[in-house]
Amino acid sequence: MGKEAYKDIWVFAEQEGGVLSGTTFELLAKAHDLKKKLGTSMLLITHDLGVVAETCDKVAIMYAGEIVEYGTIEQVLEQPMLPYTVGLLRAIPNMTTDVDRLSPILGAPPDPTRLPRGCKFQPRCPHATEQCAAPVATRTMADGHQCRCCLYEGVEAPQNAEEVETL
Numbered sequence: 001m002g003k004e005a006y007k008d009i010w011v012f013a014e015q016e017g018g019v020l021s022g023t024t025f026e027l028l029a030k031a032h033d034l035k036k037k038l039g040t041s042m043l044l045i046t047h048d049l050g051v052v053a054e055t056c057d058k059v060a061i062m063y064a065g066e067i068v069e070y071g072t073i074e075q076v077l078e079q080p081m082l083p084y085t086v087g088l089l090r091a092i093p094n095m096t097t098d099v100d101r102l103s104p105i106l107g108a109p110p111d112p113t114r115l116p117r118g119c120k121f122q123p124r125c126p127h128a129t130e131q132c133a134a135p136v137a138t139r140t141m142a143d144g145h146q147c148r149c150c151l152y153e154g155v156e157a158p159q160n161a162e163e164v165e166t167l
Helices: 022-038 049-055 073-078 083-090 161-166
Strands: 002-005 009-013 041-045 058-063 066-072
Touching (some): 009 022, 022 041, 058 083, 066 073, 066 083
Parallel strands (some): 009 041
Antiparallel strands (some): 002 009, 058 066
């Protein structure tokens, strides 16, 4: 994991391959302590939502190079709005439940040279409609939770992942 230190922010980026080592966890723990002690911020770029949950206060979920959901850890990981975020969370192994197979996100990520119009997740989204092909604005809820999904135009934020499934 590479790191850069600026006056008020620490930037950590995952090494190629997306695997965080034990040394990385030690480094992040020390950086988290320094962040609190010095009053600085830390930007963590990773695929590991477990590390994000333990280390960060806020999270931005990206898909195809765009921020598609943003909020506090509680908002995004406990009350995800975007079907992509719900899919990411369902794909994480649960150590307390015995399952034969994980729940993958169906389909493949888009070719970055031929991205779909509108929502980039629409070819894989179980809730996609024709409206998803139009440009999608970022929607900010009253609590500051943000997402880029046409499912929420004119709709209040869902309370949990099950509500996303019923939209």
